[in-house]
Amino acid sequence: MVDFAGWEMPVQYAGVIDEHRAVRSAAGLFDVSHMGQIRVAGAGAQDFVQRLTPNDVAKLAPGRIHLSAFLTPEGTYIDDLLVCKTSPEELLLVVNASNAANDFAWAAAQPHPGLAVEDVSERWALIAIQGPKAAAIVAKLTATDLGTIRNYGFATGQVAGKPAILSRTGYTGEDGFxxxxxxxxxxxxxxxxxxxxxxxxxxxxxxxxxxxxxxxxAMPLYGQEIDRETTPWEAGLDWVIKLDKGDFIGRDALVASRARPLTRKLIGYEVVGRGIARHGHKFVSGGREVGVVTSGTFSPTFEKALGMGYVETALAVPGTALEIDVRGRAIPARVVPLPFYKRPR
Amino acid sequence: MYPTDCRYTREHEWVRIEDDTCVLGITDFAQNQLGEVVFVETPEVGHVFDAGDEIGTIESVKAVAEVYTPVAGEIVEVNENLKDDPQSVNEDPHGDGWLVKIKYSSSSAFAELMDAAAYEEYTKEGK
Incomplete structure (x- = not known):
């Protein structure tokens, strides 16, 4: 077990590779109770979240979920999060464990007259079941018609006789809840x-x-692909940002940064030679440092070393050859399109 | 539990003396801590190291570990099978998962290493 933002979490049960492959081919069960939840409720709840986050909550239908963020006034990431909209008066924000306390303090510090803004992280345990068999397994234990819950939708019901919110979301690239x-x-x-x-x-x-x-x-992780130094433009998360929806925290800065050319962009890479690049290793081109690996690992699906990172914009083109400085050894790598994995539909 | 014909380092390598060379690998404790090994970087044959030098790295999905030699000497053989089968470090760390053979220049370093019983005690202290 390892300590993760104060939570004791298993890194692995039987082995990372076997667990990974089980999720791609069948299903895996994850305890993700460490995720934080912030409840916003009352008349005007939607307007409050609309100002707090950059995606367009007004366009989100009740029972639907979208990816959004808390941004600094400079337009960089405080956290990324999911907004679950029960109604315009009742929304749940699902945030990262490592930021949960900060996130709640940030939300609660914004003016919210007459609204409940509550840290309800202790009220919920969160179990993720992910993989092509996930829906069939959940269906055995619930009366809810899972066919009515589309990707990024949710419904309240029961699972195994216990009250539950069933959210068709995940962090694996697979179908699941x-x-x-x-x-x-x-x-x-x-x-x-x-x-x-x-x-x-x-x-x-x-x-x-x-x-x-x-x-x-290619799903971003706070602290690696995104942080208080990165903008959504650099991270390729433009689609989350709705500049036309009206004012929100960070909007002015994002309008300004949108008008400037990007100095760096998030890319996918794969290692061409032998070796595994990791978070923090530097990209090198022509003997010059041109970027940094944000996440790097051995991919169990593709059986090669790959990852994501930031490089100078001119180099952020699939096919570009780079080197990565892995503990003093230059290993060849190549820029490739993201995501690496897309589930068959 | 650990082979008694080997000596052990505090960094969880084992060495087994075979005449004027010694075989070096990582211990069962080390492979268990690392998890599934997916890549082993070994030095080139002919490379000469001092005692305490890093001679290579072992990468699992989740971590990387440096491998050090407790003895000075020249690399005379590397386990080429690890290129295609790095998981043999997990499956048989004290056998097929050996890393390199070193022609050592002095045997005095061996005396400072732990025997199997002392190493087993050492791992139980949670190092």
Missing amino acids: ELFVEPADAGAVWDALLDAGAPMGLVPAGLGARDTLRLEA
């Missing part, structure tokens, strides 16, 4: 899912596989 359950029920729901899913190949999976899966799917 994130199940919000009461902490007292989490053990029973976990066990019921494992029992129901084991014959279909479901295995428990840890933080190690979660990281390799999200990296293959």
